[in-house]
Each structure stands twice: as C-alpha cells, then as structure tokens.
Amino acid sequence: MAFSAFSQTIVKGKVTDATTGDPLPFANVVFVGTTTGITTDFEGNYQLKTSTPVDSIKVTSVGYQTKAKAITRGTTQTVNFQLQEDVTALAEVVVLAGENPAFEILRRVDKNRKYNDKRKLEAYEYDTYTKIEIDVDNISEKLRQKKTMRKITQVLDSVERMAGEDGKPILPMFISESVSKFYFRDNPQLRYENILHSKISGVGIEDGTLVTQFIGSSFQEYNFYQNWLNIVSKEFISPIADGGRMYYEYDLTDSMYVGDHYCYRLDFFPKSPQDLAFTGTVWITKEGYALKQIDVTIGKQANLNFIEKIKIQQELEKVEGGAWLPIKNRVLIDVSELTNASAGMLAKFYTSNKNFTVNKPHEATFYQHPIVMAEDARLHEEDSFWDTLRHEPLTDTEKNVYKMIDTLQNIPVVKTYTDIIKIVVNGYYDAGKIFIGPYIGLFAVNNIEGFRLQSGFKTSYDFSGRWVFGGQLGYGFKDERFKYSAFVQNILSRDRWTTMSVRVRRDIGRVGIDDEILADNYLFLAAQRWGVFRKGYYFDEARFNFQREVWKGFSQRIAFKYMTFEPTFDFTYRKPSEGGVYDTASRFQNAEVMIESRWARDELFVQDGNDRISLGTSKWPIITVRYTRGIKGIAGSDFSYNKIRLSFYKRVRFGPLGVGYMNVFGEYMFDQAPYPLLSPHLGNQTPVYTSATFNLMRYGEFVSDRYVGLQYQHHFEGLLLNRIPLMRKLKWRLLGTANLIAGGMSKANQKLVTANEEDGIGYLTNGKPYMELGYGLENIFKFIRVDFIHRLSYLDNPDVRKFGVLVSFQFSL
Structure with a gap:
C-alpha cells in the first residue's frame, strides 16, 4: 500500500548524552532501511518525515553507541534518544592506494x-x-x-x-x-x-x-x-x-x-x-x-x-x-x-x-x-x-x-x-565584615623564636568598599618577643586601579629574603619562618605605598620604607667613609624611596572584593623596572645610595615541544652599603625544589652589588614519554631547568665587610657565572616532581653540593 502525502511518518525529538543529560548536536538520525536522514541541531533537536514505509529510526554519533527505536507508521510522534558513550577502542585506519581524499x-x-x-x-x-x-x-x-x-x-x-x-x-x-x-x-x-x-x-x-x-x-x-x-x-x-x-x-x-x-x-x-x-x-x-x-x-x-x-x-x-x-x-x-x-x-x-x-x-x-x-x-x-x-x-x-x-x-x-572549603581556598575565615587569618601562618617553629603562634584579620568589602584595615599579632615562646603588623589601605579608584596604603611591622627576617620581590609567593614566605635562621635579624618597619594603573597594561608605583636592622648573628660592618677611616657597627637604620614601572600589555585582572587578582598574560611579557634611592639622615638613616633593578618574565609556547617559563633579571648598586642591603642571592639547602631559588647554592654563599640572572623551566608535557609503550600509561612528563647568575662586588663595597664576616659570604667573579642545569620528571602519582640538578661552577667552594636530587609537590592538570 502506497502512503499518500497525508499519511506521512513524521518523527521529531531530542538526542541527549545519557550521562550528563546534555543535548548532542550534529548526531546523525536516519530512518532504518532508507537514505532519509538529518543531523541534529545545536540543541540536539531533529525532525524527519517520509512517505516510505518505515518501522524504526536510528541515531549515530561519534564516540557514542548506536541506538535504534521502533516507530509507528503514518503518524506524527516524538521519539527522544539518550546515547551512552562508546568506550571501545577505535579501529585502525586502513590506508588504500592513492591519497586520502x-x-x-x-x-x-x-x-x-x-x-x-x-x-x-x-x-x-x-x-x-x-x-x-x-x-x-x-x-x-x-x-x-x-x-x-x-x-x-x-x-x-x-x-x-x-x-x-x-x-x-x-x-x-x-x-x-x-x-x-x-x-x-x-x-x-x-x-x-x-x-x-x-x-x-x-x-x-x-x-x-x-x-x-x-x-x-x-x-x-x-x-x-x-x-x-x-x-x-x-x-x-x-x-x-x-x-x-x-x-x-x-x-x-x-x-x-x-x-x-x-x-x-x-x-x-x-x-x-x-x-x-x-x-x-x-x-x-x-x-x-x-x-x-x-x-x-x-x-x-x-x-x-x-x-x-x-x-x-x-x-x-x-x-x-x-x-x-x-x-x-x-x-x-x-x-x-x-x-x-x-x-x-x-x-x-x-x-x-x-x-x-x-x-x-x-x-x-x-x-x-x-x-x-x-x-x-x-x-x-x-x-x-x-x-x-x-x-x-x-x-x-x-x-x-x-x-x-x-x-x-x-x-x-x-x-x-x-x-571549610572557603577557609582552605582563601586562607581566611569569612566572619562577615572581617576575615580572620591567614591560617597558612598560624604557627611555625625555628631556632630563634622556638614555637611561634600568630593570628590576624583584615576587613572585607562588606565593611567598606574603599577602606581596608588589617593586622597580625604573633609571639615567639623562645625569644619571648611579640611581633606585629598593622596596615590601612584606601582604594582611590577602581576604574584605573589606584591604591594608597600605610603599614607598620615588627618581626624577624632572613638576610636575602626580599618580601617585595617574593610578594606573590605566599607559601615560600610562610615556609621561610621554619627551621634554622642563618643570618636572621629583628626589624621595625614603616612603609608607604601608592600605585596606579596609568593606562591599560602600564602601572606606576612609588613607595617609601624605613627599617631598623638588629642581627641575631655575629654581624659587623664598616661604615662608608670618604676619608678612608672606617668605623664599625652591628646595627643600622635605613630609609629609601622606590619608584617602579610595570608593563604587561595583555594582562587580565578580575576584582575580588577589595583585592585585584592577576590572571597573567597570554602573549606579551611582564617587564618591571625599579629604581631605589637610599636617603641618609631621615630618622637616623645611615646610608645614601642609588640602585636599579630590571626583570623580564614570559611564558613561551613551543607548540609540540611544550611550554617554557623564562625569568631574566638584573640589578645594579651604584654606591656603598653593607651587604644585607645589597643582593644576597637566594640559595636552597633543603631537599625541596623551589623555582625562586638557586637550588644547589648555599644560603648566603654569594652576595653581589651588580648582577644579571636567568631562571628557566621547560615542561615537555608528554612529548617523548608518550611514545614509549611501557611509560605512556604512567603519564609521566619530562622537564628541564637552567639557573645562572653572573655578577660581582665592587672593591668599595668589599671594604665594608669586616674580617669576621669574610668567611661567611662570597662574591661572584666577574666573567664567571654561577650555573646549574637540571632535568627531571613530573606528574609522578599526579602530584610528585623530582628534579636532578647539576652544579657546573664554583665547585671548589666549601661544602658544595655538586649534584642534588630534589623533590616537590605540585597540582597540575
């Protein structure tokens, strides 16, 4: 019996993923036994009609199991499909003579x-x-x-x-x-x-x-x-x-x-x-x-x-x-x-x-x-x-x-x-108008303070969208000293992000740890409170900071800092002298003004309450230039100097070869100052790899007043190990690292180092850089990274590690 136009079979419906319930666009829907078919639209919907006698309809989609359902001839009906994923392996492609069309x-x-x-x-x-x-x-x-x-x-x-x-x-x-x-x-x-x-x-x-x-x-x-x-x-x-x-x-x-x-x-x-x-x-x-x-x-x-x-x-x-x-x-x-x-x-x-x-x-x-x-x-x-x-x-x-x-x-x-999740992610407990924390620095143990306990707070956007107040209070049970910090910040503009802040602080630090440079490395700054403090010191600090985004990608910052330096180790230095007669001292005060320009052309920011969060750049580098002027005479400040620092950071995409992270930086001190105010390079004597340090350099092994450095990491993803049958199931990934720094210390600044300090610090020889190269594996059990580092220079220095195996933990997709 032939079907007339008035006895067509019309089927419409929706195709979805059986696991997620999401629509499946571009799925093929066809009347079984015919060539009449259609693909679903972006919402998974379809409609088919035919005058040919049919009794079933079939749906296919790449990556899903084929499914067919019976239909009733000569009527209009709705037939929905839920497709299950096809977990079977794909068949091998058979290549015939001639080019693949x-x-x-x-x-x-x-x-x-x-x-x-x-x-x-x-x-x-x-x-x-x-x-x-x-x-x-x-x-x-x-x-x-x-x-x-x-x-x-x-x-x-x-x-x-x-x-x-x-x-x-x-x-x-x-x-x-x-x-x-x-x-x-x-x-x-x-x-x-x-x-x-x-x-x-x-x-x-x-x-x-x-x-x-x-x-x-x-x-x-x-x-x-x-x-x-x-x-x-x-x-x-x-x-x-x-x-x-x-x-x-x-x-x-x-x-x-x-x-x-x-x-x-x-x-x-x-x-x-x-x-x-x-x-x-x-x-x-x-x-x-x-x-x-x-x-x-x-x-x-x-x-x-x-x-x-x-x-x-x-x-x-x-x-x-x-x-x-x-x-x-x-x-x-x-x-x-x-x-x-x-x-x-x-x-x-x-x-x-x-x-x-x-x-x-x-x-x-x-x-x-x-x-x-x-x-x-x-x-x-x-x-x-x-x-x-x-x-x-x-x-x-x-x-x-x-x-x-x-x-x-x-x-x-x-x-x-x-x-609980909010505390883990944010580091603070949200109490409405204030945040209590951060919990990452709640306690620490070191040789100077013994057991250190600390807590603090900062106000939230609910308190004020313009003013932010905060502070922390800590106590060391061995040195029996209180440590504190307090700050106030005013958000002058959210359109062109502009802030002004004042902070006062009394705490303990390590020579060579620059919290300006390491400001974004919260974990490292918290971790450095633990263990043995080599060249530790107490300090009082007052800081003023003003910054503004001048135009998109370019921001300007000016800051003033005053600090005292009270060493916990046997430290003396010769005071700078124009007449060649040097007095010695063990403590000092320092005041400085810092002007910084930062350019990051395509950097993306989002605002979280009173905080501004950088999501990094996608194509262009981040370039930072900082000039620092030491001012003698302010509140007893002892030194006058000029210093400039430049850094260049870029994520480099290499396509099939993976991705690299390059940080080039340098600094030049034009005048005289004791070495804690110069650049003690950051070493690492722990078994844990840290990208911010030179990992086979001893703490305080080198101090410079002029230098240029490079830190580079290259992640090969699965480039090589994916091709090895027994290795690719482990999903391990190769990586390579290179750290080098070249610099030196002027004769004028070397004269400020006293005899009892000369054995404790070293200088980079002009023309001879410190170098370390490494290779390693990451993604071991998804979280573990192992680096094998070789030190290539200054191998005759005392207590040198020429080779190190360092372990770290990371969360990476």
Whole structure:
C-alpha cells in the first residue's frame, strides 16, 4: 500500500548524552532501511518525515553507541534518544592506494584560512548569552552511605532523574546565566566584555561579584583556526592546524547539507591517544572551505590529570567581511573522582552569540578594562525578567537545577563544609565584615623564636568598599618577643586601579629574603619562618605605598620604607667613609624611596572584593623596572645610595615541544652599603625544589652589588614519554631547568665587610657565572616532581653540593 502525502511518518525529538543529560548536536538520525536522514541541531533537536514505509529510526554519533527505536507508521510522534558513550577502542585506519581524499580538503581549508578566520577582521562585536552549570557526578555508593552524606540523601535521590532515563545521578552545585556585550579589535589586539546582567545560584556563593566576572564569554572562546588552543592551561593541536596530519588520522565519511551550506564531513582521531589532541568530527563547507561545525572530545587517555573528558561543540556562521564567527559554543569538562570512594564533577558551559557588527573598531581607550560588570548587573534575577533576555528558554532540567541548589543551600551540613572549603581556598575565615587569618601562618617553629603562634584579620568589602584595615599579632615562646603588623589601605579608584596604603611591622627576617620581590609567593614566605635562621635579624618597619594603573597594561608605583636592622648573628660592618677611616657597627637604620614601572600589555585582572587578582598574560611579557634611592639622615638613616633593578618574565609556547617559563633579571648598586642591603642571592639547602631559588647554592654563599640572572623551566608535557609503550600509561612528563647568575662586588663595597664576616659570604667573579642545569620528571602519582640538578661552577667552594636530587609537590592538570 502506497502512503499518500497525508499519511506521512513524521518523527521529531531530542538526542541527549545519557550521562550528563546534555543535548548532542550534529548526531546523525536516519530512518532504518532508507537514505532519509538529518543531523541534529545545536540543541540536539531533529525532525524527519517520509512517505516510505518505515518501522524504526536510528541515531549515530561519534564516540557514542548506536541506538535504534521502533516507530509507528503514518503518524506524527516524538521519539527522544539518550546515547551512552562508546568506550571501545577505535579501529585502525586502513590506508588504500592513492591519497586520502580528506587531505585535499584540509589543504583547501588551510589555503582559505586567511579569508575565513575571524582574526582577519579589524574588529567585531556581538551580543552574547552565557550559561554555566557545575554538578557533582559519579557519586559512589560508599560515599552515599557516609554520615555526612545521609543528610542530603533525600535531595540526592530526587536528582537521579535529571540525567535522563539511562543516566547517572548528578547533584547540581552551581548554575549561572549572563548577558553581555563583547568587543574585539586588532592592531593593537584588545578585547572588552561588558556584563550587563547576571544571575547566579550556587552552594557557597553569597556575593557573586568575582564569579560574575568569570561567567561571561571571555573565558569560553575557542578558535580552531589557531594551530594550538589553550584549554585548561594546556596546549592542544587543532584538527585543522596546518600541521595536523602529524598528529591525526582523517577519514572523509560523508557530505550533506548543514543548514544552507553543503558540507564535507571529516572524522579524525589522534595517532597517539596520549597526545594533547582531539577525537571528533568537523564539517567543512564546499564553498569557501570554511569551518561550519565542529564536535571534538578529549578522552581520559590523554596526558591530563583529573580529567575524564573534555567535549567542545561549536557552530559558526559567515558574517559581513567574509569571516566565520561562532554563534553557539558548548563545552563540557568531566573531572574524575580522586578515589573510588569520592565523587567527580561536571562543568558545563554554553554560549550563544548574535547581532554581529564587524570592522568598526572603537578607540583604544574604549577597551581599557577587559571585563566590566554593570553596577545593576545582579539586581534583576526574577524569572520573568530573564525570560526576555535568554536567547533560548531554560529546559525543565535547568529549572529544576535552580530549585535543587536553593534546597541544598539550606542544609546545615552543606553550609559547614562550604565554610571549610572557603577557609582552605582563601586562607581566611569569612566572619562577615572581617576575615580572620591567614591560617597558612598560624604557627611555625625555628631556632630563634622556638614555637611561634600568630593570628590576624583584615576587613572585607562588606565593611567598606574603599577602606581596608588589617593586622597580625604573633609571639615567639623562645625569644619571648611579640611581633606585629598593622596596615590601612584606601582604594582611590577602581576604574584605573589606584591604591594608597600605610603599614607598620615588627618581626624577624632572613638576610636575602626580599618580601617585595617574593610578594606573590605566599607559601615560600610562610615556609621561610621554619627551621634554622642563618643570618636572621629583628626589624621595625614603616612603609608607604601608592600605585596606579596609568593606562591599560602600564602601572606606576612609588613607595617609601624605613627599617631598623638588629642581627641575631655575629654581624659587623664598616661604615662608608670618604676619608678612608672606617668605623664599625652591628646595627643600622635605613630609609629609601622606590619608584617602579610595570608593563604587561595583555594582562587580565578580575576584582575580588577589595583585592585585584592577576590572571597573567597570554602573549606579551611582564617587564618591571625599579629604581631605589637610599636617603641618609631621615630618622637616623645611615646610608645614601642609588640602585636599579630590571626583570623580564614570559611564558613561551613551543607548540609540540611544550611550554617554557623564562625569568631574566638584573640589578645594579651604584654606591656603598653593607651587604644585607645589597643582593644576597637566594640559595636552597633543603631537599625541596623551589623555582625562586638557586637550588644547589648555599644560603648566603654569594652576595653581589651588580648582577644579571636567568631562571628557566621547560615542561615537555608528554612529548617523548608518550611514545614509549611501557611509560605512556604512567603519564609521566619530562622537564628541564637552567639557573645562572653572573655578577660581582665592587672593591668599595668589599671594604665594608669586616674580617669576621669574610668567611661567611662570597662574591661572584666577574666573567664567571654561577650555573646549574637540571632535568627531571613530573606528574609522578599526579602530584610528585623530582628534579636532578647539576652544579657546573664554583665547585671548589666549601661544602658544595655538586649534584642534588630534589623533590616537590605540585597540582597540575
């Protein structure tokens, strides 16, 4: 019996991931036994119709098990699919005679890259909607039976349906939505996102100001036309990179219409599963060979820690000017459970972009701040208001997520654990208008103070958004001395970040530890309070500091510091003398003014209450120039001198060869001063590797008044060990290090060193640098790093370690 137009079989529905409940775009849906098929849209929806007699429909998607369902002929019906991941290994590619037809398509993609890549545009801007959800998943039965979990069992059980009929239970912890205006311009390369509205609901999220700056589209942007993509701080090779054939196997599997564009479908997977590369599918337009759609996955075989899977899906459209811009992005990061008795985590990101304007750049000052949140961004969170802002409505599941998080926030045990996590992450206990801590310096043990106990506080944004007060009080039970610090800071401007602060302090320090240079190394500064203090000293200090961001990337700082120096070791020095007659002393006072300029062209900052947090630079170096002037006579200050310091820090990407971190620095003292005011180079006599030190140099072994140094680390990722069959399963990674410093001490400053100090310090010989080279392994049991260091110079010095094996612990993906 033939079917008329009025007896068509029409099937529509949605295809989702059975584990996460997320839609599966670009899946193939076909009537079994026919050639009638379609691919799902970005939301996983499809609709098929036929007049041919059919009784079933089938769905296939790369990385998922094929699934078929029976249908009823001659009716309109809804059939939804939940696909399970296919964990079987990919079959080997069979290469037949002749060239792989996918290669010609890839060559044409590369040839047309300059026309299709959005980087060709002078500028572009668009409206963007972003949605983020974070869930706890893979909750083991053992974890569910623990006492602390039983109190939320009722909530957990009601969530089990959220992943779909074949899915696993998930526990939502955070969901956010934001609506922004995003701007980009080239030459100079600048970007700016204005977050107009945001809605946040999360366990432990109270204010949400900092989180709001992370939920815009700026952190969810991926351009596959780049050869290398930075994802979770790692460099991944793009499947359409100009050198992609070195890393991928390709297969031209189909050609079809995707919307209004006829496209070639290419499937690909890494030649080595441990490489930082993707498995997936790409759709390339026949006209212009542009990237239309891409669906890629990074599996747990890749050399990544704690990551079960990363999935990125993207759909692009051609805009005025010829380039293709993403109109929809979806990213899923599946974090694996640390132990069999713990749980994992799912982080899901979705962005939708529309209303594009291209090649109309604004003035450079328009992009002064990369991320700005409107003052009223979080004032309107009611559902009716957000229904008018969303590019598409929330699903029923997402509506339930909001309700579930509201319920979880009111469970006492959840509040308790949230507070504990905040203390661990922030180092302070949030008591409302004040933070109590930091707990990293709560106690220490050393040979001068014995057991040291310390606590402190600082005010929060709830106390004042302009003024910050804080202080710490400590006591050493051996030296029976109190130590303290107190400070006040005024935030003069948040637009061009401008602060003024005053601090007074009485404490104990070590010669050679410069808390100005090591200001960001909180762990090291806390750790240096432990152990044996070689060349320790008590001090009183008063400091004034003013800094301002003059323009984007360039900041200026001026500071004044007064300090006293009271040594705990046998220390004397000769006072500088113009007439050649030297008096000796063991204590001194010093006053100095410091002027510093810092340039970091593409550095990204976010504001967390009264703190400004740097997220580093992506391309350009950080250059710092500091001039210091010692002023004799102020409050008894003993010295007058001039000193200048320069540093250059850069993260260097080497593509398949890994990534390097380079720090070049130097200093020059023009005048005379005792050696604690010069540059005692920071050694390391512990078995723990520290990147800020020279690891085979003894404490205080060298002091200079002029020097230039280099510290370099290179992480090869899995470049070599991934190719060794017995090693690649361990996911170990090779690294290399190089530290060198060349300098010396002027005769004038050497004359200030007394005889009892000459045996305790040494000088670098002009033209002979101190050098140490190292190699090592990291990612041993995911956390352990072992460095093998060789010292190459000054080997005749006393008590020298020519070779050292140093261990450290690090958290790295």
